Amino acid sequence: MKPVSPSHRQGFSTVEGIVGLVLFTIMMAALTYGGASLFRFQADPEVTFNGRTYTQAPSFNDFRQAIDLHAAFAQAVDQSDNVIVLGGQRSHPVLDPNGPSSALSETFADTSLAAAVGSDPFQSASSWDQRQLNSSQFGPYLTSGADPADFTILTVQGLSRITSITQQRRHTTKLNSQNVVLYEVTHQTIDWSGGSPVLTPSPVGGGTPTYSYRFYYLASEDSWAQPPGATHYWFRSDTTWDRDQEGPTRVIFADPYVLAGQDPQAQITSVSRFAYFLAQQR
């Protein structure tokens, strides 16, 4: 082997140069990849739709808000006597087997149900029954042309006290020459601990709703193994004995930190971590 002269030690050899170049390339690739990922996760490109700001998924900030919202939602469900889910598929196995049925508009902020006075709780054993019993109250708020992902969830204590209103909306539109799908989830807590209803303000900046998150996907990425929305399941519908007995409703909220449909070739499509099997009767 040829000895290395002292002059060679003052600079790179060809081998060292090549190795350095390879290392530099690897570092640059890592830097580019990491930077791009971080930018994608943290830069949170935003769009404005109907005066509200939506962040492109996956959005860590929205994920944090989603955790807060769903913790509050789970608690409201846990402490409720009755859960009313309006919207989604199969709101009634005979009268509305396919849906999507109407949800309540986002302006609905009633704190009690009008039908409670003199009503028979045996006749409120399903969300469909509740829709009929409270038809005069719900009527002005029922949405038209509902999206399959839209729903409204009311948690109720006793026969009348609404303790929370949770909404999900999906909008499809074109922004910046791109077809996008926007998801909006809001949760309004209603505090009855003082004997009268008080809308709980948002812990961040006050105002209503109490919690919310809004984000969007490119339309091509809005692909899910279980699409966001509500699916009602039924034990029976018995008009003779007045047994509209609804089982748990599968409710799937959009997840702001899931790369839904990003890889069209993927064998497994995305699943939201915010999925519930909500019993109407508690």
Added chain:
Amino acid sequence: MKPRSQSIRGERGMASVAVLIFSVVAVVILIANFNLNYAVNTSADAFDTYNSELVEKNGLAQVVKESILAIGETAATNSGNSLQTEIQNRLGGMSFPAGVSVTLAGPVPAIPANPSFPSGTFPIGSRAPAGVAQPAYFSTTQTAVAGLGNLITSLLVQGPVASLGALNVTFNRVNAVSPVSGEREGAGAGDNQNYAVTANLFSVPLTNIDVVAYGLPASGTIPAAAPAVPPGFFGSGASSLVVTSNNPANDPTAYPDLYAATSNETLPYQYRNAVSFSWNAYEYLWSAGYQNSLLAAAAQPDPGNQPFPAPVGAVYDFSSANNPTIDGVTPSGNTVTINCAAVQSPVVAIVDAEGVGTVNIVGSAAAGTPFVLLVRNTAGGLGRTQVMFTGNNNRPAIFYLEDSSVGFTGGPQIQGALFLDPACQAAGNVTWFGHFSFYAPSSPLGTLGISVNDSPSVKAALAPLAPRVLLVSTTASR
């Protein structure tokens, strides 16, 4: 090539620094990415833990409820164990995540008694047993019904009920794998928990639900499907209860959405209270124990009894040659006539051991103190007792009819509660105000034209004399 080689040599230091800077920046970015994903994962894990502990605490609430019902449910048979033993047995059968154990903490209270008339001390005319409170919906001073779940409140708001109070049971949850709370926010944080389960117990008169098509899971069978009903059967405000199969092959009103075919159908837990009310309570009602307790109550002296040595009591036995004289009861051969206006005893019993008797029940035009009429056929299928209602009745009464052929003359309007046992047949037309229950698998509604109407005043009057169902609601907090 030589000049290039010299160029590289000359910039060796700068190139090294550049590579170092890029390396550091790249590592920082990768660490930031890692931390971001770690934060997401730990937040998600914490949320999952929160949800799973909600399920866990509600599971413990169910354990407490089932343990109480095992001991005190209105049923033909109950466990003789203590509540602590019942809870321990159920806890032992539960599976928890690795490293997690849940144990009882502190003493477990005893279950309060829920005696039904006649063994209870419910003064006639009161709306609730002495010393217990009528629950209110949003009460702040006594047990509030609101917040206990619609599955139980739907049964509690149908008429007068009594709160038997609340039992508190606490559990310790220990996670040996990640026991410490507060040090990090990831999975396992706060895994050591105290769960507090509050069980609210209610005593509900069986007569509170206007129509019950009952089943007998132990001594008989359960209804596969709800019975067909005649036109106008459900009158004004009538509430009804029937629990049937969820198998669409059995019940055409059922849907397969949630039905899982198994050899033995298992009903979802949301039917638990309804099963207590419409199945198990009727096993108790028609058990020899309860029927004999009514006979014993009827054996108490009646104001119409003749002086000694004449027999006493308000039990008339067709097979006996020496029956007491009972106010409101007029015998004639194998026929007795019950004049509801003249009955004095709180319980009158007619025993037909040979299936040869006829009982004519004449209604009372005037209101009055409620009473119980038991027609007990012990002939074992030799023959049905003929029971005929005549005239309107405005004095609330509970009619227990065993193995009887029941008829109605003149389409009367009757206030009261009519309990038909599985062997009863019925025909005729009647308008009923109060409660009506029958064995769903052999419904009499094919021949009986009956319209049942809700009557809060009749429910209130009959509540002290009615069998009372123990219903339990448990809520858990952590």
